[in-house]
Amino acid sequence: MDILITLLLIVVLFGFLAGGVWIGLTLSGVAWVAMELFSSRPAGDAMAVTIWGSASSWTLTALPLFVWMGEILFRTRLSQDMFKGLAPWVERLPGRLLHTNVIGCAIFAAVSGSSAATCATIGKMTLPELKKRGYPDDQVIGTLAGAGTLGLLIPPSIIMIVYGVAADVSISKLFIAGIFPGIMLATLFSGYIAVWALMNPDKIPVATASYTFVQKLYESRHLIPVVLLIMAVLGSIYSGIATATEAAGVGVIGSLILSLLQGSLNWQSFKESLLGATRLYCMIALILTGAAFLTLAMGYLGLPRALAEFINALGLSRFMLVVALAAFYILLGCFLDGISMVVLTMGVILPTVTSAGIDLIWFGIFVTLVVEMAQITPPVGFNLFVLQGMTKRELSYIARVAMPMFVLMCIAVLLLYFVPEIATWLPTKM
Amino acid sequence: MRNALDTLYDSAAWIAAMFMVALLVMVMLSVGGRELGFHVRGTDAYAGYMMAGAGFFALAHTLKRGEHIRVTLLLHALAPAARRRMEIFSLGIAVLLAGLLAFFSAKLCWQSWQFHDISTGNDATPLWIPQISMALGTLILFVAFVDEFVCELRGTRKAYASDELLRNE
Numbered sequence: 028m029d030i031l032i033t034l035l036l037i038v039v040l041f042g043f044l045a046g047g048v049w050i051g052l053t054l055s056g057v058a059w060v061a062m063e064l065f066s067s068r069p070a071g072d073a074m075a076v077t078i079w080g081s082a083s084s085w086t087l088t089a090l091p092l093f094v095w096m097g098e099i100l101f102r103t104r105l106s107q108d109m110f111k112g113l114a115p116w117v118e119r120l121p122g123r124l125l126h127t128n129v130i131g132c133a134i135f136a137a138v139s140g141s142s143a144a145t146c147a148t149i150g151k152m153t154l155p156e157l158k159k160r161g162y163p164d165d166q167v168i169g170t171l172a173g174a175g176t177l178g179l180l181i182p183p184s185i186i187m188i189v190y191g192v193a194a195d196v197s198i199s200k201l202f203i204a205g206i207f208p209g210i211m212l213a214t215l216f217s218g219y220i221a222v223w224a225l226m227n228p229d230k231i232p233v234a235t236a237s238y239t240f241v242q243k244l245y246e247s248r249h250l251i252p253v254v255l256l257i258m259a260v261l262g263s264i265y266s267g268i269a270t271a272t273e274a275a276g277v278g279v280i281g282s283l284i285l286s287l288l289q290g291s292l293n294w295q296s297f298k299e300s301l302l303g304a305t306r307l308y309c310m311i312a313l314i315l316t317g318a319a320f321l322t323l324a325m326g327y328l329g330l331p332r333a334l335a336e337f338i339n340a341l342g343l344s345r346f347m348l349v350v351a352l353a354a355f356y357i358l359l360g361c362f363l364d365g366i367s368m369v370v371l372t373m374g375v376i377l378p379t380v381t382s383a384g385i386d387l388i389w390f391g392i393f394v395t396l397v398v399e400m401a402q403i404t405p406p407v408g409f410n411l412f413v414l415q416g417m418t419k420r421e422l423s424y425i426a427r428v429a430m431p432m433f434v435l436m437c438i439a440v441l442l443l444y445f446v447p448e449i450a451t452w453l454p455t456k457m
Numbered sequence: 458m459r460n461a462l463d464t465l466y467d468s469a470a471w472i473a474a475m476f477m478v479a480l481l482v483m484v485m486l487s488v489g490g491r492e493l494g495f496h497v498r499g500t501d502a503y504a505g506y507m508m509a510g511a512g513f514f515a516l517a518h519t520l521k522r523g524e525h526i527r528v529t530l531l532l533h534a535l536a537p538a539a540r541r542r543m544e545i546f547s548l549g550i551a552v553l554l555a556g557l558l559a560f561f562s563a564k565l566c567w568q569s570w571q572f573h574d575i576s577t578g579n580d581a582t583p584l585w586i587p588q589i590s591m592a593l594g595t596l597i598l599f600v601a602f603v604d605e606f607v608c609e610l611r612g613t614r615k616a617y618a619s620d621e622l623l624r625n626e
Binding site for chain 1: 477480484501502504505508509511512515519522530531532546551561562564565587591
């Protein structure tokens with residue numbers, strides 16, 4: 028009987044979601060019904076207390092600040108500067124300026140917590156510049172779509188904060204754990220570009236300028252501001268001077284100073300970044316608080332424990348479990364955004380993961396990677412939407428040219444499984 | 458009426474933005490305090506309250522700008538008439554849920570005041586004070602949903618084509 032009601036709730040949940048009811052409200056609504064049915068605790072009061080608790084929780088305060096930092100940097104000339112600083116170094120590599128997509132995204136990811144923001148900020152510069160120089164659209168758009176997702180894996184990362192709060196794992200440790208997997212994935216992307224360029228030498232335009240080593244170093248001065256900002260944010264976390272929240276605060280101040288020095292800070296851009304960040308945070312908060320209440324209600328239902336017991340009884344090997352979870356998230360990622368996906372499933376899946384003996388830091392990186400894949404899987408993928416807006420191409424076209432990046436991410440998941448130290452080694456050195 | 462409502466949402470958004478700045482100030486106070494050796498009691502808890510304020514007061518404005526996430530896949534695939542029915546259905550549900558949320562938020566705030574509920578942190582704030590942001594914010598969200606619902610019924614609902622939505626994760 029309970030199983031039947033649980034199934035009914037899941038059907039209602041996905042029915043509401045598919046019907047276009049706002050995600051955050053749907054989560055708390057379904058949770059409210061579940062609590063009314065399954066527990067004697069007054070559902071409405073539990074809802075208000077849980078939502079208040081998660082909306083005012085100190086651990087989450089890093090989130091709005093990192094969102095704000097991204098909004099400020101989006102309105103600076105940072106991406107132009109990065110292009111100028113990077114271009115001389117990659118002209119001689121096979122694939123030439125295509126690498127500015129990957130390296131640019133990887134560097135910007137280290138000051139931005141969002142995949143779509145990284146994609147939009149770097150694309151704003153590389154899309155027109157590479158097109159002007161005659162690089163093939165397929166590769167320019169495909170690699171940008173893939174590399175933009177590094178925004179999530181390379182710290183700071185919105186999705187890691189969300190996961191850290193949901194799984195009660197140190198956000199600072201998660202951030203540090205993301206560094207090597209991020210570099211690994213960026214290397215895979217760049218390696219792919221190089222191999223592709225060697226196989227299709229006629230499709231890459233010739234180098235436009237040549238630089239001496241000294242000139243290259245001189246051009247690199249454009250990278251100094253972003254490097255300083257990365258050191259301030261990640262350096263303070265790694266050395267233990269600051270918590271993730273405090274690093275976010277430092278990041279906001281640093282970004283404001285950077286945009287002041289560049290001359291892009293004025294009342295208009297400050298106002299836009301502040302209101303934009305407030306709205307973005309508000310959207311995420313509505314989902315997070317709804318999910319917090321849903322997680323509580325699921326606990327009353329006993330769903331997480333039942334699922335863990337069910338999966339244990341299946342006797343899957345750990346590898347099969349990870350593969351099954353990856354497949355599940357990739358499927359879910361086709362229809363839901365990453366944050367909803369994580370908060371919706373964490374409360375239910377974590378007991379299963381813990382009882383299988385999987386390290387929660389490692390699992391956080393794994394989840395971040397599969398959420399990255401969700402960014403470029405149609406029909407719902409935020410990087411696809413961003414690039415659709417920027418290039419005016421069909422969604423299906425962008426998804427198709429991004430396909431090789433998707434395959435590379437699958438390879439990254441496998442590498443992460445077989446060599447877990449890629450993620451777990453660095454946090455132990457903090 | 459239209460103007461009054463829009464002013465309400467926009468003023469609430471500005472209050473939210475102020476809370477965001479206040480959150481930054483709180484966090485920087487705690488960093489600065491540790492580096493420079495002064496101590497401000499309860500900055501962690503205050504930062505949490507500021508964050509709550511920023512989130513709750515911006516709810517209605519964010520909705521009006523079309524930036525709260527929903528799955529629009531099915532909605533966009535439907536013919537106009539069916540789509541309208543679906544919009545009315547989802548807005549109807551949303552009005553109910555937002556009403557529920559607003560009611561219990563107000564109740565929580567009122568009870569905290571009634572029972573002199575004090576924060577367990579070292580800030581010892583009477584909890585009803587920060588909880589006002591939750592009570593008011595969810596109430597304004599409820600008003601905004603009713604507003605949207607009525608506009609949809611009258612056929613005057615504006616669809617915001619926002620590109621900011623695209624930078625959200």
